[in-house]
Amino acid sequence: MYELLKTEGKAKRGRLHTVHGVIETPVFMNVGTAAAIKGAVSTEDLKEIDTQVQLSNTYHLHLRPGDEVVKKLGGLHKFMVWDRPILTDSGGFQVFSLAGLRKIKEEGVHFQSHIDGRKIFMGPEESMQIQSNLGSTIAMAFDECPASVHERAYIEQSVERTTRWLKRCKAEMSRLNDLPDTVNKEQLLFGINQGGVLEDVRIAHAKEIAELDLPGYAIGGLAVGESHEEMYRILDAVVPHLPQNKPTYLMGVGTPINILEAVERGVDFFDCVYPSRNGRHGHAYTNQGKINLFNAKFELDARPIEEGCGCPACSKYSRAYIRHLLKAKEMLGMRLLVLHNLYFYNHLMEDIRLALDEGRFTEFKKRKIEEMTKNT
């Protein structure tokens, strides 16, 4: 299912075969929280900007339109008209970051909807049932993402519970995939490593979950406030204890430089809201670093955001026009920047894969980081 095509140091060039097509890794999954990429970007647009995988959020879709509604409409692929792979998160992270008044018990979490305050219960089984209704290609295990302010004792307890929850997720997904009316009977389950910034807890947990022989493993609970150096330290410690012959997914990461650093440490799946969120706020990624299109210096700049870029924004529109759209609060400005930024990320990953294919990733990474930081 997962082919490890090549390595360079710890860096992996892989290929995951799924029921919805092949994923070439390292890959950046484009985040469409509520079954749509923010910034008026459709699944048709995603194809135009060479997106391989779309990621949607279980918590959001459970609340609205409801996973039962999505199932009745044939699953998420049919609902949003996307025939390539979709990864859904477990809802866990949102339960711990967005929902109100939550109460964690062994069976799961009681919480209130951030939309209407409605009381909801979600445990490992419920998360799997929702993701099964959505019919995503890859489902994520339901875990707790403990705040890094917690002390060691709490984190150890939480990680142990996350392991027990993972086993329940695996059993439930197996049951669901065997039901006659399941949307995607070949849904894959990825486990999630936790443990805050405690290397020993992370490593022990990685070893434990690796034994469950799941189709992929993620590292969760990073990029939640710790420094980049702390994150790299944890990756250095934990990635070698996750199966090399399985996808390795660093959740919610990150900047182009974060991605280059994590690829070097053996990660090959990524997702992050940065390209779309930054685009909506007027920031564009370029090979010379980020630029802020609100800046007055772009008023008469007839050049594209980036010379030579083949995205729908750069192939037609100028910095001056996009700046005007942003200043005039025209949605088109946000849309063009989101398209550019996602294209930038998708093509950064393509360049990374090509560098790995050609055995020159180390040099590529060094040059890329130099280019992107020389103006800062």
Added chain:
Amino acid sequence: MYELLKTEGKAKRGRLHTVHGVIETPVFMNVGTAAAIKGAVSTEDLKEIDTQVQLSNTYHLHLRPGDEVVKKLGGLHKFMVWDRPILTDSGGFQVFSLAGLRKIKEEGVHFQSHIDGRKIFMGPEESMQIQSNLGSTIAMAFDECPASVHERAYIEQSVERTTRWLKRCKAEMSRLNDLPDTVNKEQLLFGINQGGVLEDVRIAHAKEIAELDLPGYAIGGLAVGESHEEMYRILDAVVPHLPQNKPTYLMGVGTPINILEAVERGVDFFDCVYPSRNGRHGHAYTNQGKINLFNAKFELDARPIEEGCGCPACSKYSRAYIRHLLKAKEMLGMRLLVLHNLYFYNHLMEDIRLALDEGRFTEFKKRKIEEMTKNT
């Protein structure tokens, strides 16, 4: 320049040749106020939905980004990347509806920007200069659009001033088109008929401005609060006094039924914010009337907005998905509805032209109105 290809009763099937290409009439001009169609619609999208003419607003572009900026960037066509005709209004309507603290004098209008309160003066010459900087295909004369609450004496005085302003517009445009660095030296000027709902004032004014032999004439100051029946009565009265062998433009109109009624009365240019504004509020035009996609009955509706419609929304996405996007406040929902509605208007005009070509407009109009109103 304007060919009157065919008539059916008063209805005109025409063709206007411009420096930016041919306009087949009757035509609906898609409104892109600030050099962009609201709803994240680009000029590339406009081609996909068969837009012939894009309309932008002089007042808005003068304030932001500034017409001098647009001129430095090569004019509006180059700025927004649109090679087909553009009509710009004169700014007059916005000065009278949006700006603060205005003072009307013979030389023009002193007013304050609605964006930052800056004091601005605009008269016939300034309006022509701004539109010349924008380089639109068709410029509109600077006029006063008196509120219909005014009494006869005020409206008569106002219309007389509008005539004097029109002569100044014509002289100024002629001067500007002869300057060496003018963006579009073949810019066309359309005059505007005013007179509120007073038929005799309208007719006298129409006769007077017709003598100036301009490339086209508009009827302004309608669809500003009077009833549809009053509007049709004014059209019945005034259109026969405007040159039949010139474009006849009814400004700011309107619903599909308004357009059918006005075409029957000899109008062949239209513009209106309805399709984009209604789209942004969740309303979609169909051949069976408008539907509100927020309605709960569409929750599980897997059909497109309209069966058989070839627009970018209907060719891929379901009512259920678009409803979800609207509920989740995803910009994509607005974008898809705006694309659908503009496509609907553009294709309604195409159907009208075909019916006129084939001498069956009267029957077409009757059937169309029956279809669109039978559910209301």
